[in-house]
Structures are given as C-alpha cells and as structure tokens.
Amino acid sequence: MAIGLYEILVIVGLLAAGAAYGRYAFKGAKARKYAMAGGLGLALLVFSGAGAFGVAPFLAAETPAGGPPAAGSLFAAVWDASTSDTDRTETETISVDQLTIYYILVDVQMDGLGDVLMGAVLRNMNTGLTTNTWPGAVVSMVSIGTVIVSGLPTPVANYTADRTRFNIAYSEDSGPGTWTQIFDKFYADDVTTGSVSALSIDLPTDPAVADDVPSGGSFKLVYDVAGTTLTVVLTDSG
Numbered sequence: 001m002a003i004g005l006y007e008i009l010v011i012v013g014l015l016a017a018g019a020a021y022g023r024y025a026f027k028g029a030k031a032r033k034y035a036m037a038g039g040l041g042l043a044l045l046v047f048s049g050a051g052a053f054g055v056a057p058f059l060a061a062e063t064p065a066g067g068p069p070a071a072g073s074l075f076a077a078v079w080d081a082s083t084s085d086t087d088r089t090e091t092e093t094i095s096v097d098q099l100t101i102y103y104i105l106v107d108v109q110m111d112g113l114g115d116v117l118m119g120a121v122l123r124n125m126n127t128g129l130t131t132n133t134w135p136g137a138v139v140s141m142v143s144i145g146t147v148i149v150s151g152l153p154t155p156v157a158n159y160t161a162d163r164t165r166f167n168i169a170y171s172e173d174s175g176p177g178t179w180t181q182i183f184d185k186f187y188a189d190d191v192t193t194g195s196v197s198a199l200s201i202d203l204p205t206d207p208a209v210a211d212d213v214p215s216g217g218s219f220k221l222v223y224d225v226a227g228t229t230l231t232v233v234l235t236d237s238g
Helices: 006-022 029-049 107-111
Strands: 075-079 091-094 100-105 113-124 137-144 147-149 153-154 167-172 180-182 186-188 196-204 218-225 228-236
Touching: 075 228, 100 107, 100 167, 107 147, 113 137, 113 218, 113 228, 196 218
Parallel strands: 100 228
Antiparallel strands: 075 113, 091 100, 113 196, 137 186, 137 218, 147 153, 167 196, 180 186, 218 228
16 A cells, blocks of 8 residues: 555654653653644544545545545536437537537538537436435536627527527436526436436527538537536538
8 A cells, every 4th residue: 555645644643652652752741741642633633534544534524325426527428419410401420529519511501500409418427325316417508609790700599589698498308307497507406326317408599690600610519518518519511
C-alpha cells in the first residue's frame, strides 16, 4: 500500500505518543502528557476526517445506502442517433463518443428547416441501492446558433408566442423519475440509481433564418444534459 500524507501524519502522531509513553524524547510529566494527547489526537483526527491505510473516514458526509457516488459525473449522457432527426432530408453522422451529431443538408433542404428533434440517453452513474433516488438531473440549452440575416446575427430557433424564450419542448420517453419543464429547462430530482432515461429535446427552428445559412456554412445547437455537453452541428452543403 502506498504511503501518502495522511498515513505519514498518523505515523508521526503515533510515534510521538509512543515516545512520550516510553519517556524517550520528552522530559517532565506535563510534556509527556501533552505529547501523548497531541499524538493520539492527530492520529484520530486524520482517521476520522480523511481516512488512512485503506480505512475510510468515519466522519464523512452521509451518502445513500450502498456506497458513495461512482467516480466521475453523477450522470452521463449521449445522443441516440436512432431517435434524433430533423424534419428535412439530410445525411446524419455521429461522433465515436456519441456527444456530437452532424447533419448535412443540401441548400433546398436547409432553406426549409423547421424542426430539430434530438434523442438523448441519460444514465444515473451513482452507486447504491436501486431504490435510492438522486437529485440534480437538469437539461438545458447552452447555446443556439445564429445566422446573419440582413446584417444581424439571428438565432435560428423559434421563440414562443410571447417571445420570452425559445420554443423548446422536452419529454421523457422512458425511464424513472418525475420530469418537469420550467421555461427552457427540464428537471428531475428522483432518478433512481443505475437507471437509464430516454429523453427528447424538440427545438422548432425558423425556416426564414435557416434559409440564410450560406453554402458551406453551419450552425450549432449545444445542450447540457445533466452535466454532459451534447452538440448538434447542421451544415448547408450548397
């Protein structure tokens, strides 16, 4: 087992206490008393707060039954190409890590682009009992691509009727949890351990804006799905 800082502190504390007890390095009853108390206190403090020699800290914050969260993000997400599409005819490819989907549309198809429907797969990466629920699953927009229209950068997404936000709609197609959309975000605070959720992100787009994407030009739609950044790249091939 590797010796780290916490193990060294425990050893130093125990050596100090042992030396005081054996009267090797401290003269006077008071000095020995302080050394023993300090050494034992140091060792106990390290064990209780940080852990050492493979022993977990026993004053650590409480976690759900079954153990602490798995290493890395509490949730992981990828695109599902089989449930992702536009309302036009396009060529679709997906990156190896499934974090980016590319759509290539010929000009006449890009000119009429009216909707981009994306399917995401969300997995709860926490460890614990399958009955444990975990908060903090949030889906949101990070950025919406713009196109130059009459000299001005214009978002390609449609707005709601009152123009207070983009007209995005979310849904859970399968999986546990109670999901709620509030404005342009999607929340769930009761997703169970190890579960898999199939989510849909439906973003209506404005064909009048998409019509101005230049030949060879592209724009991106970027989403945050419970901590994972997922991207859609749409390109006008001319």
